[in-house]
Amino acid sequence: MAGFGQNRHGPERPPARHIRLVVSDMDGTLLTPDKQITAQSVAAAQTLRAAGIPLCLVSSRPPGGMEMYFGQLGLNTPYGALNGGTLFNPDRTIRSSLALDPQTVLDALNLLEAQQVDTWLFRGHEWLVRNAQAPLVQAESRTVQTIPTQVTDLRACAHNIGKVAGSTADHAALHEQQTKIGHLLTGRASVALSSKWFLDITPLHANKGHAVRQLAADYGISVNEVACLGDMDNDIPMLSIAGLAIAMGQATPDVQACAHYVSSPNTQEGWARAITDFVLPRCTTGVTLRHAPATPNTPSPQ
Structure with a gap:
């Protein structure tokens, strides 16, 4: 280095x-x-x-x-x-x-679950999980001071999702999945590790x-x-x-x-x-935000 x-x-x-x-x-x-x-x-x-x-x-x-x-x-x-x-x-x-296509969300869930990787969904201010008491969920909740919403079926929440996250303590497996899932979702999503614990799947241009x-x-x-x-x-x-x-x-x-x-x-x-x-x-002369708060928008899925 x-x-x-x-x-x-x-x-x-x-x-x-x-x-x-x-x-x-x-x-x-x-x-x-x-x-x-x-x-x-x-x-x-x-x-x-x-x-x-x-x-x-x-x-x-x-x-x-x-x-x-x-x-x-x-x-x-x-x-x-x-x-x-x-x-x-x-x-x-x-x-x-930006939001993932619902089918891409479902495919990401299937790919992560097949490797026994816990999956979470995010949209706006919402964090959706299957088990709010899971150790990694509890640890992340303390870290980001955010309380997740527990849902029975993540697949029923596939619309307007900004991020699918895979979380596991098996860091080597997660690194391997970055390459595998990235290949399988080429052209549909961005796939990257955000830490050794988390694999993030976001809209292609997000x-x-x-x-x-x-x-x-x-x-x-x-x-x-x-x-x-x-x-x-x-x-x-x-x-x-x-x-x-x-x-x-x-x-x-x-x-x-x-x-x-x-x-x-x-x-x-x-x-x-x-x-x-x-x-x-x-550093040179500072700047000012050019326009007022934009109207929320979710472009057509990738």
Whole structure:
């Protein structure tokens, strides 16, 4: 893996000289392994705000699992949940959303269940599970401070789904399923690990790259003026298009290969160091959200 600083093995395009918007992943990036935001990261976020640079979060988390940190960070910006497929306004209303075709949802459920992988469905603010008392559900509920809705038949809830998630403690099996399911759902869905515990299946164009393009347009700027920070496979779509792409020190070689710079790990103030050393020196005049909250929409399934 690359060391801290400029990545000699990174993308051919040069890093942007001017940044007007920051879009960051959460778990493994902004958050420490125990899901905390350090005092240094809070200070770095405050410095961005003082410079007039919006900070927007994009995560595989459901919206509630993101909103729980907004007060600490002083955020009042749009945010992308469910890997960026659903964008929310600061008042928690849906700005825009993409949905999986119902048949794709059913196929994803069948593929995951065949491997005895627990499956969850997400749409808007809803989190649907079969067993709300399952250990992994309970653990995730505590992490994201969101109470799931238990339903008898997930297949009856296949419409307007923004994400199907597979969860298991068998990390090797989940990594294998990323390749297998990704192949089987080619052209119908995006399939990527969001952590070693979770495999996310989202609409084909619902990824963090989509969210970055949408947020840049909402602020009236180019993606070349956006700095993105991430650490996992599901961050690659946004790192690959960002004007300034930064990977955490613990990120895999595939993720780091998309980054102009590699920060220290998220256990060693990687996010704060990235903002201070790589982003703030490039910050220019801030921007304002171009238009009022958009009307929620769910485009035709892919």
